[in-house]
Amino acid sequence: MIFDFLEAFNDQMLLLILIVLGVAFSAGGIPPIIERNRRRSIENQLPGLLEALSDAVGAGRGIQEAMLEQGRNTPGVLGKLLTETLESSHSSSFDAALSAFASKTRSSQVQRVTVLIETAIEQDAPLQGILSDLSMDYERLNDLMNKRESELQGRGILIIIFVCIGLPVLIAFIVGLFAPANKGYQIGDFNQTFALFFAASSAIASLVSGRMLGRMKDFLWWLPFWMAVSMGLYLGAVKMIGG
Amino acid sequence: MRKLEEKREILYVIRTMDVLMSSGVGLEAAIHTIGTGGYGIISKDFSTVMEKLRSGKSKGLEKEIKVLMSKSESEGYRRLLNTMYNNLTQNTDLIETLRKQGKRMEEDRNEDVNKYIEDLSGVPETLLSIGMIGPIILAIIGLIPQLMSGDLGAFMKLPPASTIQSVVNVGLIATLFGMIMIGLKAHTKDPGL
Numbered sequence: 001m002i003f004d005f006l007e008a009f010n011d012q013m014l015l016l017i018l019i020v021l022g023v024a025f026s027a028g029g030i031p032p033i034i035e036r037n038r039r040r041s042i043e044n045q046l047p048g049l050l051e052a053l054s055d056a057v058g059a060g061r062g063i064q065e066a067m068l069e070q071g072r073n074t075p076g077v078l079g080k081l082l083t084e085t086l087e088s089s090h091s092s093s094f095d096a097a098l099s100a101f102a103s104k105t106r107s108s109q110v111q112r113v114t115v116l117i118e119t120a121i122e123q124d125a126p127l128q129g130i131l132s133d134l135s136m137d138y139e140r141l142n143d144l145m146n147k148r149e150s151e152l153q154g155r156g157i158l159i160i161i162f163v164c165i166g167l168p169v170l171i172a173f174i175v176g177l178f179a180p181a182n183k184g185y186q187i188g189d190f191n192q193t194f195a196l197f198f199a200a201s202s203a204i205a206s207l208v209s210g211r212m213l214g215r216m217k218d219f220l221w222w223l224p225f226w227m228a229v230s231m232g233l234y235l236g237a238v239k240m241i242g243g
Numbered sequence: 244m245r246k247l248e249e250k251r252e253i254l255y256v257i258r259t260m261d262v263l264m265s266s267g268v269g270l271e272a273a274i275h276t277i278g279t280g281g282y283g284i285i286s287k288d289f290s291t292v293m294e295k296l297r298s299g300k301s302k303g304l305e306k307e308i309k310v311l312m313s314k315s316e317s318e319g320y321r322r323l324l325n326t327m328y329n330n331l332t333q334n335t336d337l338i339e340t341l342r343k344q345g346k347r348m349e350e351d352r353n354e355d356v357n358k359y360i361e362d363l364s365g366v367p368e369t370l371l372s373i374g375m376i377g378p379i380i381l382a383i384i385g386l387i388p389q390l391m392s393g394d395l396g397a398f399m400k401l402p403p404a405s406t407i408q409s410v411v412n413v414g415l416i417a418t419l420f421g422m423i424m425i426g427l428k429a430h431t432k433d434p435g436l
Contacts, residue, residue, distance in 0.1 A: 111281065112255055112259075112281060115259075115281055116258070116259060116262055119259070119262065119263060119266075119276065120262055120266060123263065123266035123267060123268055124266065125262060125265060125266030125267075126266075130262055133258075134258075137258060137349075140349065140353075141436070144352070144353065144356050144436060145436055147356065147360070148356055148359070148360060148436065151360045152360065152363060155363065155364070155366070155367045158367050158371075159366075159367050159370055159371065162367075162371050162374075162375065163370070163371070163374050163375075166375070167374065167375050167378060170375075170379070171378055171379065171382045174379070174382055174383070174386075175382060175386065178386060178390060179386050179389045179390060185389045186389065187386075187389060189408065190385050190386070190389075190408075190411075193385070193408075193411065193412060193415065194378070194382065194385075194415075197378065197415045197418075197419070200419050201374055201378075201418070201419060201422060204419065204422045204423055204426060205370070205374065205422070207426065208366070208370065208422075208425070208426035208429055211426065211429040211430050211433070212363055212366070212429045214433065214436065
């Protein structure tokens with residue numbers, strides 16, 4: 001069935017290439033989504049952890065002890081990573097453990113916080129106040145990032161759905177109904193032009209959508225997929241309706 | 244691009260400098276710490292300054308900060324450099340100013356994000372208006388030679404099919420260009436979170 005479907009587009013070399021690339025690149029596009037979800041879950045937990053650390057340090061605990069305790073009490077990836085790193089750091093220094101923890105999270109927020117904590121410890125700065133300030137800073141930053149995500153995600157999806165799916169199907173209906181190929185209309189060149197246009201407009205729509213959400217590079221993986229979808233939908237619908 | 248990177252990093256740099264200098268670190272040592280990395284373009288700038296100072300080619304930290312001020316593109320970074328310059332030349336209270344700047348910059352960032360969300364609220368509608376209405380009209384224009392062939396075409400004195408095809412092609416390219424221009428708004432107004 002798949003081969004029959006592909007056979008129908010034998011004269012559309014670009015579409016066939018885009019289908020193959022789209023499938024391959026989509027596989028590459030999934031890991032960034034998983035990684036981002038993981039990173040954001042860590043970053044959203046960070047202010048809570050910092051606040052708890054600030055309280056513990058204020059109550060007279062050492063930072064290492066407080067971190068180990070909070071790591072055990074914090075659910076999710078952040079707590080797990082923190083506990084694992086600190087427990088496996090018996091043979092190395094606390095600084096090395098902190099750096100290992102920061103690099104394992106792969107989050108720039110955690111890495112910055114870790115560097116600041118290390119510097120504060122080195123300089124013998126008041127940790128309670130610094131941790132409390134950092135907690136509030138990162139809470140506000142995460143609130144902003146979450147707000148941007150929630151407000152713009154719907155609009156981004158709307159653009160992709162309309163331009164990559166809605167528009168090709170709509171034009172295919174117009175062409176298929178008013179100039180069906182099975183009634184002798186010569187629309188080969190017309191279809192070719194519009195198929196290319198839909199591929200290009202889908203690429204633009206998907207890039208704009210990605211840029212709105214601040215992750216255009218991740219969206220690049222899905223570019224061939226959306227291009228293939230819009231071209232395929234247009235050519236498939238024209239064939240289905242107009243014969 | 245530089246402006247966006249500066250805007251993205253500046254608040255973290257201010258916070259770090261605040262922590263460092265509150266705990267007794269000097270300005271030069273703070274610049275050195277930030278220059279070791281982690282703060283993007285600002286780390287690069289500070290590391291270049293430290294390299295010049297170390298090599299003995301520089302006329303002093305004040306002059307280097309002046310050079311950075313002329314290189315900086317964002318308002319926040321320029322203000323930070325100016326504060327550092329004032330501290331070096333007039334011995335002003337840097338920590339207090341850093342705290343005030345941090346607070347103000349955070350407010351600016353909140354405003355920028357809200358403005359960005361507000362500005363982009365019209366982008367989908369505009370993009371869809373141009374991206375959908377344009378091709379629909381052009382598709383109908385492109386089909387005219389097919390739909391009005393024979394006697395009707397001769398009666399209407401339609402231009403040759405190749406001319407209509409060229410008009411459609413130009414129209415489609417213009418539509419793509421319009422979509423890119425609307426999309427650029429999402430890039431140029433990014434608050435840099």
